[in-house]
Amino acid sequence: MIEVKNLCKRFDNQAAVNNLSFRVESGQFCMLVGTSGCGKSTTLRMVNRLIEPSSGQILINDQDVTSLPPEQLRRRIGYAIQGVGLFPHKTIYQNIATVPRLLGWNKGDINARVAELLTLFKLDVDTFAGKYPHQLSGGEQQRVGVARALAARPELLLMDEPFGALDPLTREHLQDELLRVQKLLGITIIMVTHDLEEAVKMADVIAVMDKGEILQMDTPEALLRHPRAGFVQNLVGGLDRALRLLTIQQVSEVMTTLNAGTLPPSTPTISHGTNLRDALSLLIWEHAERLGVVNDAGDVIGQVAMAELLQQGART
Known part of the structure; x- marks a missing residue:
């Protein structure tokens, strides 16, 4: 200290x-x-x-x-x-x-x-x-x-x-x-x-x-x-604050947990340690509504949706 x-x-x-x-x-x-x-x-x-x-x-x-x-x-x-x-x-x-x-x-x-x-x-x-x-x-x-x-x-x-x-x-x-x-x-x-x-x-x-x-x-x-x-x-x-807020959290903190095999095969995936700003960028790039979240071994452990990411900026 x-x-x-x-x-x-x-x-x-x-x-x-x-x-x-x-x-x-x-x-x-x-x-x-x-x-x-x-x-x-x-x-x-x-x-x-x-x-x-x-x-x-x-x-x-x-x-x-x-x-x-x-x-x-x-x-x-x-x-x-x-x-x-x-x-x-x-x-x-x-x-x-x-x-x-x-x-x-x-x-x-x-x-x-x-x-x-x-x-x-x-x-x-x-x-x-x-x-x-x-x-x-x-x-x-x-x-x-x-x-x-x-x-x-x-x-x-x-x-x-x-x-x-x-x-x-x-x-x-x-x-x-x-x-x-x-x-x-x-x-x-x-x-x-x-x-x-x-x-x-x-x-x-x-x-x-x-x-x-x-x-x-x-x-x-x-x-x-x-x-x-x-x-x-x-x-x-000003508006930059919303994007900076999304860098603070990782997708693993907001994802919905999924059982193996429940994610459609065509869904883009992202690492569990990625921040929310990069996840939002990937969703926009892929024209997708949701991403699969994978662990270090590449196994799907959850999903995160566009609406869930946008909601993070509205929290007080």
């Missing part, structure tokens, strides 16, 4: 962060969203003391971050940024092993952890461990950057627009990878983004910032359905 209380940061008598307070529970994925210069990255950097606050308090699991030397604190917090920041002269193995080595882990434990993380991010150990960053694609480098941030099993992972420089397809794949890993490890993540679509897709809770303050902090659904008037309402959009 991380709690920020009355946090302020001033540069040249200008407030970059002004009286900021929020709380993120253990295991939650929190997104800080807002326009450039609103204080998102400054807030993130104050958590791991890359920037010292002018006033206020930051607690991680009830411990004040100022009670620890900055270097010791940062070894307990993972940090991943846009552009990765890998050491170009070190191999992928050496990059991931950086913090465990600083913490005095033995070689066997380091080897096991590097192999575990490469496997977790679907990078073959024999292929990638001995390579250098310039030999990897942008998406592969970003996977390694997140793996390095997780190497010492931190209690908190901070991410500053880590996918901002990637192409849309690679970005989407890495979002899915990070969500899978976060659910698997149960780690607490605070991530900065200017992309509301990314925030809605990934976050348990979204904090909308403007001029160094949090204007609204809510679940993605509550934020989209009940945005605060003014800046927040403009940020989440």
Whole structure:
């Protein structure tokens, strides 16, 4: 759990962060969203003391971050940024092993952890461990950057627009990878983004910032359905909100369960993990009234109809 209380940061008598307070529970994925210069990255950097606050308090699991030397604190917090920041002269193995080595882990434990993380991010150990960053694609480098941030099993992972420089397809794949890993490890993540679509897709809770303050902090659904008037309402959009709402749920959450063999053979099918927005797109593309829902093995487990998807946007 991380709690920020009355946090302020001033540069040249200008407030970059002004009286900021929020709380993120253990295991939650929190997104800080807002326009450039609103204080998102400054807030993130104050958590791991890359920037010292002018006033206020930051607690991680009830411990004040100022009670620890900055270097010791940062070894307990993972940090991943846009552009990765890998050491170009070190191999992928050496990059991931950086913090465990600083913490005095033995070689066997380091080897096991590097192999575990490469496997977790679907990078073959024999292929990638001995390579250098310039030999990897942008998406592969970003996977390694997140793996390095997780190497010492931190209690908190901070991410500053880590996918901002990637192409849309690679970005989407890495979002899915990070969500899978976060659910698997149960780690607490605070991530900065200017992309509301990314925030809605990934976050348990979204904090909308403007001029160094949090204007609204809510679940993605509550934020989209009940945005605060003014800046927040403009940020989440008008009619776009209906489509964004459909990205929050998966078809498995709204489908009607079916027995095997009861779905007509010509019915289009979709994976149970697909979000409702993509399901609606497929229904329109196929000129269909309903879709069969299949599990990972390809077996039909249910169906979802156009009317059921459209009804989701009308819920209050």
